């Protein structure tokens with residue numbers, strides 16, 4: 001066993017960061033996780049099911065949270081960010097700023113504070129599909145399972161009202177930001193991804209036509225802890241959809257938007273077609289695609305979803321526009337198999353928007369990025385290791401494999 005005296009700093013507490021932390025700590029290292037959200041789990045916590053097995057993501061996350069909870073070698077900070085980094089491989093001086101959460105560990109998640117809070121904000125967890133109170137539990141399975149106050153949305157007076165309603169003394173309106181310093185041997189960048197901005201896709205009606213939603217919003221619509229308690233309904237009128245189109249490569253593989261293929265969106269849409277089928281066995285579903293990228297063993301998943309579905313139509317063509325047509329949406333595309341323009345009426349459309357690197361303003365001297373802005377990992381020279389979707393858009397299994405490798409690399413940097 002190496003003498004790992006300095007901690008490993010993991011920036012980002014999604015599945016990649018959490019897995020790296022757990023693997024490194026269980027091999028004898030000390031780990032500090034810094035997460036900017038008020039909870040761990042990253043975007044996986046917002047998925048309804050995982051392809052290809054279609055199991056709930058929270059199972060996998062919970063096991064990891066348990067491993068973190070009972071491991072004294074892991075320290076984690078939520079609602080936190082790295083504000084400065086200096087030094088080099090084996091010896092980094094890092095400053096971390098902890099935003100005040102205003103709700104301490106005495107919180108029992110009873111919800112009394114929420115009842116008296118008048119301010120509502122769009123739910124970040126549900127990608128703006130509904131509103132939540134300015135003081136709320138980030139989501140039912142949140143770890144830590146503690147309320148959080150959105151200080152950017154509500155006033156101190158509102159917080160004081162919430163504090164008065166808390167019989168456990170768990171709300172501290174006077175909480176202030178804190179600073180923590182860490183001398184780390186290695187830095188793991190696990191900052192993950194964000195969805196491509198829908199606002200740029202105006203030709204596809206994004207942001208203008210309420211029944212055009214993104215693939216990440218579809219995950220939330222289908223989830224039992226989502227805004228509609230898992231019922232897939234049209235956002236405009238909360239009615240059941242009578243037909244749905246899945247629009248692949250919405251902004252992806254496009255010089256004007258995202259150049260790359262995220263390699264996940266085809267599988268995510270196939271999975272979401274399955275969500276729709278569970279609730280609406282017979283409605284027409286259309287999937288417009290350039291080519292369906294379901295590589296290797298995922299080909300079986302594609303066949304399983306698509307093979308015997310007589311009401312699923314696959315159209316090989318990229319959608320050029322989506323317009324409102326009375327109560328419906330009108331999609332226009334070129335069917336590349338027939339060479340003809342085609343139009344299709346539906347009453348709901350799901351845009352498969354791609355994955356972009358997310359860093360929330362993180363800046364580390366010496367860290368390089370590729371031409372799509374993903375982290376270039378060079379542990380041997382820099383002591384900084386990119387992992388999971390910070391490095392490239394990948395699925396969860398790949399993130400976890402990657403994380404195990406990153407944990408070992410990080411330990412080597414600390415020696």
Ligand SMILES: Cc1cc2nc3c(=O)[nH]c(=O)nc-3n(C[C@H](O)[C@H](O)[C@H](O)COP(=O)(O)OP(=O)(O)OC[C@H]3O[C@@H](n4cnc5c(N)ncnc54)[C@H](O)[C@@H]3O)c2cc1C
Nearest residue numbers: 012014015016036042043050051192193268388389395396
């Ligand atoms: C529509 C859709 C459906 C999908 N479905 C599946 C599926 O069914 N199965 C599957 O295997 N994969 C699926 N994926 C892919 C899956 O979401 C990713 O593989 C996974 O989220 C990657 O995890 P990660 O930890 O690398 O990144 P993330 O989940 O993005 O986590 C990164 C974390 O880092 C934090 N962070 C970012 N910047 C900072 C900073 N500066 N400081 C501190 N913290 C920071 C973020 O808040 C976040 O918590 C899907 C993707 C999409 C788009």
